[in-house]
Amino acid sequence: MVVVEDLCKKYRGTPVLDHVSITCEAGKVTGLVGPNGSGKTMLMRAIAGLIKPTSGRVLIDGQQIGKDIFFPKSCGLLLEGPAFLERKTAYMNLKLLSMIKRKATSEQIRQWIRTVGLDPESKIPYRKFSLGMKQRLGIAGAMFEEPDLLLLDEPTNALDTSGVRMLIELVQEAANRGATVLLASHDNNVMHSLAHKIWHMAEGHVDYCEEIEPASKTTLEDGGAQ
Amino acid sequence: MSALYIAGSWAWRGVRSVLPRLGIYCCVVALMCLLLFLNMKSYPAESMLETGGTHLSFGDFLCAAFGGVQPFDSTMNSKFNLPTGWLCVCVCAIYVMLDYPLRDLKGVGTNLLIRTGSRRLWWAGVCLWICACSVLLWLCTLGICALWTIADGGSFSLGISERVPESLSFKHLLLTLENPVVPSSIFIIIPLALIAFGLLQTVCAMYLKPLFSFVVVLAVLFFSAFYDASPWLLGGCLMICRFDTVTAGGMSPLIALVFVLFCICTLVVGGYYTFKNYDIKGDPS
Numbered sequence: 001m002v003v004v005e006d007l008c009k010k011y012r013g014t015p016v017l018d019h020v021s022i023t024c025e026a027g028k029v030t031g032l033v034g035p036n037g038s039g040k041t042m043l044m045r046a047i048a049g050l051i052k053p054t055s056g057r058v059l060i061d062g063q064q065i066g067k068d069i070f071f072p073k074s075c076g077l078l079l080e081g082p083a084f085l086e087r088k089t090a091y092m093n094l095k096l097l098s099m100i101k102r103k104a105t106s107e108q109i110r111q112w113i114r115t116v117g118l119d120p121e122s123k124i125p126y127r128k129f130s131l132g133m134k135q136r137l138g139i140a141g142a143m144f145e146e147p148d149l150l151l152l153d154e155p156t157n158a159l160d161t162s163g164v165r166m167l168i169e170l171v172q173e174a175a176n177r178g179a180t181v182l183l184a185s186h187d188n189n190v191m192h193s194l195a196h197k198i199w200h201m202a203e204g205h206v207d208y209c210e211e212i213e214p215a216s217k218t219t220l221e222d223g224g225a226q
Numbered sequence: 227m228s229a230l231y232i233a234g235s236w237a238w239r240g241v242r243s244v245l246p247r248l249g250i251y252c253c254v255v256a257l258m259c260l261l262l263f264l265n266m267k268s269y270p271a272e273s274m275l276e277t278g279g280t281h282l283s284f285g286d287f288l289c290a291a292f293g294g295v296q297p298f299d300s301t302m303n304s305k306f307n308l309p310t311g312w313l314c315v316c317v318c319a320i321y322v323m324l325d326y327p328l329r330d331l332k333g334v335g336t337n338l339l340i341r342t343g344s345r346r347l348w349w350a351g352v353c354l355w356i357c358a359c360s361v362l363l364w365l366c367t368l369g370i371c372a373l374w375t376i377a378d379g380g381s382f383s384l385g386i387s388e389r390v391p392e393s394l395s396f397k398h399l400l401l402t403l404e405n406p407v408v409p410s411s412i413f414i415i416i417p418l419a420l421i422a423f424g425l426l427q428t429v430c431a432m433y434l435k436p437l438f439s440f441v442v443v444l445a446v447l448f449f450s451a452f453y454d455a456s457p458w459l460l461g462g463c464l465m466i467c468r469f470d471t472v473t474a475g476g477m478s479p480l481i482a483l484v485f486v487l488f489c490i491c492t493l494v495v496g497g498y499y500t501f502k503n504y505d506i507k508g509d510p511s
Contacts, residue, residue: 045505045506045507048340049340050336050340050505050506050507051505051506051507052503052504052505069343070343070344070345070346071339071340071343071344072340073343075340077336077337077340079336083332083333083334083336083337084333084334085334093334096334096338097334097337097338097341099235100232100338100341100342101341141337
């Protein structure tokens with residue numbers, strides 16, 4: 001579970017996060033919605049431990065980021081687009097990431113690459129991937145170690161309809177196994193088909209929280225992927 | 227997986243990413259040696275024989291890269307000569323260590339950092355990378371100087387030929403000793419000074435942009451060239467002619483070594499605390 005309490009972040013005196021307080025429950029998908037520059041990505045960075053708040057705190061399962069721990073202990077991250085080594089293949093990139101925690105076996109890595117619609121045996125380096133392929137690998141990179149916390153910023157960028165469908169299934173699976181998922185997206189259909197709660201942000205603060213009733217959840221067939 | 231292995235493998239990836247820049251550095255060092263060689267060969271052979279032989283020693287070629295310049299003394303009515311050759315070598319060396327750590331953090335480094343769960347480990351990796359780059363730079367310098375010595379048929383002594391200080395513009399009539407010698411401790415001091423400059427640049431880059439941190443380091447190098455033979459300006463430790471085996475009243479290699487080690491320790495600790503509070507924003511710049 002993620003608890004953000006009265007979080008503020010200022011850059012050169014300008015607030016980019018202004019007394020933000022949100023909660024994200026384990027086993028559920030929490031959405032973040034807001035116009036560009038409203039602070040969604042910055043909030044995700046603060047939760048991931050990448051930026052130090054000016055005031056306020058972020059608690060991951062009761063442990064404070066920056067005080068008790070530097071970063072969430074088990075976190076999958078896709079922020080502002082995927083980032084991998086340009087000259088390595090999809091498999092080699094995930095293998096490199098897996099070498100730190102050694103949670104995923106080679107076969108599991110191959111399976112995850114297949115799951116996101118790529119070929120694990122392909123020798124094509126990452127730099128030659130299309131935008132959609134890069135995004136698919138980014139999703140695999142965030143999820144393949146089955147983290148307890150999943151932070152996905154605009155994961156539908158550059159994905160085609162089948163990619164969006166695959167993403168929804170994977171996010172739902174992650175939530176079903178108990179992961180805390182925080183998802184920022186401009187895609188209303190995806191957001192409403194996945195999120196149980198949506199925090200609406202504007203100009204660095206939370207405007208309001210929208211609870212999504214299970215009955216009102218849309219599916220891709222209802223609304224279609226954008 | 228052990229923390230040391232993670233930091234080491236990160237540093238190794240960084241070293242491989244700066245190999246093209248290392249190539250530029252090697253070309254510049256080789257060029258400086260060539261210029262010294264051509265300059266020395268332009269003297270009449272008779273005058274060279276009078277001053278101890280026509281071949282350049284290993285110490286001479288080391289001076290071509292890291293000779294430096296005598297301190298500027300306005301009371302002696304002398305003109306300040308900008309040590310362009312020395313500055314070129316130093317700038318290329320510093321350029322090798324310019325921006326990899328922070329550039330990496332804007333890409334795949336963020337994912338690796340979060341997986342390691344420790345900012346301390348990342349900083350250890352940066353320190354290892356800077357050490358590896360500095361040692362590599364120094365080994366390349368030694369290798370190039372050795373190749374030139376063999377090519378010219380000179381000796382592998384650390385003595386400096388009589389005409390070399392004049393040719394490299396670090397001869398000062400009142401200061402240069404009669405038989406100047408490259409201090410043997412230079413084999414430790416120069417790579418350590420390169421480590422200190424690499425750390426200084428990386429720490430500055432966390433406050434400023436990498437380009438501005440590069441300018442800060444350039445300013446330190448320039449003022450080191452301009453001001454007196456004191457180790458307190460770190461650049462002096464990268465100049466062979468500032469040591470007391472070359473210049474009368476020059477700095478003691480021991481003091482320089484202690485100062486450089488002090489700088490490294492301060493920058494390692496200061497850098498860690500800076501990175502502990504550093505915001506990884508990931509803006510594409």
